[in-house]
Amino acid sequence: MSATYKLVGEAEDQQPASPASLPEESSLDSTNDHVESAHASRTYNRQLYVSHFLSTWNVRGFEFGAVLFLATIFPGTLLPMSVYALIRAASAIVLSPVVGRYIDSGDRLQVIRVSIGKSFGTQVHSIFIGRVQCCLIQTGS
Numbered sequence: 001m002s003a004t005y006k007l008v009g010e011a012e013d014q015q016p017a018s019p020a021s022l023p024e025e026s027s028l029d030s031t032n033d034h035v036e037s038a039h040a041s042r043t044y045n046r047q048l049y050v051s052h053f054l055s056t057w058n059v060r061g062f063e064f065g066a067v068l069f070l071a072t073i074f075p076g077t078l079l080p081m082s083v084y085a086l087i088r089a090a091s092a093i094v095l096s097p098v099v100g101r102y103i104d105s106g107d108r109l110q111v112i113r114v115s116i117g118k119s120f121g122t123q124v125h126s127i128f129i130g131r132v133q134c135c136l137i138q139t140g141s
Helices: 004-012 024-074 079-105 108-139
Strands: none
Touching: 024 079, 024 108
């Protein structure tokens, strides 16, 4: 017990160096570091906002294009577009807890890699299916 008290007492006796005892050069370096840090922070924020904007634009454009594509394939009825919207909403409701748990518990880098891969794979698959359907419609099958 006395050894612990002795260590605590020694730590309390030590005082941090006063700012007046530090050389003037270190305060200038600190100011320059702060300015550079603020500039880097603004740059990263701008890049983050641009990335988010482009990602959101991509998602909304795909959703809009999918509905137009379905309207072109099935003119005269809104049933396919309604089924598409219903399935999208139902899958979001059902899969949200699973995806949220995976994001919260998974390794961040791995989660990001899987997310990018799944997004890209889904879009490529949709384009492929769209091309096949267009070819089938054009040939009259």
